Amino acid sequence: MNTSPRFTTLALMLAGSLALSACATKAPKQLPPDPGAGVGTNSSQGGMQGIVPGSQADFAAQMMGQDTIFFDTDKYNIDSADQAALQAQAAWLMRYPAKRVTLEGHCDERGTREYNLALGERRANAAKNYLASLGVDPARITTVSYGKERPIALASTEEAWARNRRAVTITID
């Protein structure tokens, strides 16, 4: 940016009363609303009493932790433990064929933000594909990636990261 002819330019600008636009600075009285309501994730619901068969509470209770599968660093393959969990999920889903599910893909904090969003999507999609291979109609399954934005284990340790590299199945009541 050459600034040498500054004074000449300035004089011209003054003469023409040229108004250079800049961005707005007047703060609005209140913030504009966000596009919409917030997002929920991993909401565990209710206790064991009064669980309605076929509900998310029922799914979570029945799965006994197998509503979540875990991944190695930077990986998205479905290993044998994941297969067992997804088979249990598929069995439940076959029993309640009207239920729709959301598969959340998550990553640990040791990745860059945008890559993790894509990686989380890839993980959720791998789980979706496996459920589909077991006969669950893929049209019943939506995926969403939270990247590294929603950890469940809060420490910065290998153990915590392993727990955060996950895909969680949530049925939609």
Added chain:
Amino acid sequence: MTIRLRTLAPLALLFTVPAAAQTASPPPATPPQGTEEGGLSGAVSDDSDWQNLGIAIPAFATNADVPTQTSAGSTSALGFAMAGIITANLQNNGLFKPTGPTSLPRPALAQIQAPDFGTWSARSAEMLVHGFVRAEANGQITVGCYLYDVALQQNLAKAGWTVPPAEWRRAAHKCADMVYSRLSGESPFFDSRIAYIAETGPKDRRLKRLAIMDSDGANHRYLTTGQTMALTPRYSPDYKSILYLSYFQGNPRIFIYNLETNSQRLLLQSRDPLFAPRWSPDGKWVLYSVARAGNTDIYKMPSSGGDPVKLTDSPGIDIGGSFSPDGSRIVFESDRSGSQQVYVMNADGTGQRRISFFGGRAATPEWSPRGDQIAFTHIAGNFRIAVMDPGGANLRYLTDSWQDEAPTWAPNGRVIQFFRTARGSGKTGIWQVDLTGRNERKLETPVDGSDPAWGPLRP
């Protein structure tokens, strides 16, 4: 709301010097980019030791101490605040040793154009910044800014601006930019803004809001409430809008926030998640990434709307992207080789080739506005901000911490901001480092901050 920043020949207004004399004798020319004559010895990217040039920046004088509509107070207080802002700007660059108004005598108005050089050489100042502030009848503020070489007893540069009261800090940034450019030979960058994500709350439920601020953290403003998670903003080159990612309705999509109307809309309708929005340098194109069936690719579309063009087609994750300053090429990130690495392609998607070959992973590449460097996140254990040339050679680390991520360039390509995450707590902060890597500091923000995106120099 359009804010006017009028530049003018200040002396003609203040002193009875013919305006023609001002225009006829411009200050010494700033050397063209790429040459070192007239500037300090060495380049900003040089690893050699810096000269610390002593600059005295006393309070600006005023013709009359009267109230103003600025947040700084009267013209006298404003003159003091101006010098303080300029001092803060010029610190932390590794170039200068500025001394601010708190420890310096305030010059009289008559001395602004005829400094008492003896006073300043006795204080060991090598350079001297003088200025004046004047309140106009219509409430606007006129500011004059002068740079002197104390030993030579010579004026090196001068400029003036008339600004609306709410924009008074811009005049100080313009003055700091003039001093910085004239003395370093580099392009200015202080009069610019930053979009970022303000973060609060616990690690597993961080509230993330879109926010904007000046390059020094002033004039901070939240744009979203945090009800919906906001990520990865990018200022448009004309500062009129911001692209960012929002989880509105539960899925990641790209929104354009219009700063003139304070309204926002979807960049485009999509059943698939969209990430990583970017502007082309001319603002005519938008890059974005789409995840479809586990495969993420980069697209571009006209920012005014129109048909998207798919730029990548690898089975892996291709994401992000940053245009070269001339718009002809795009640097982006891909894991097609098995891990995140940096690739370059032509702006039409042809000629894709990997440029990062130094072990570890290489992510979030950003092309310098000068075109000579690519900043990125290098991951080998820790996350560090690094630069390389556009061919992938000359890797140089600028930071060394547990997790530094997502560099963004100052408009002059000489300073980089990024965000640093603390191990354990997950707390984030925006940091700034120059190209020597020696001058690193945290930018103060009201709450935690991440995903900084530096806009261009303001018009």
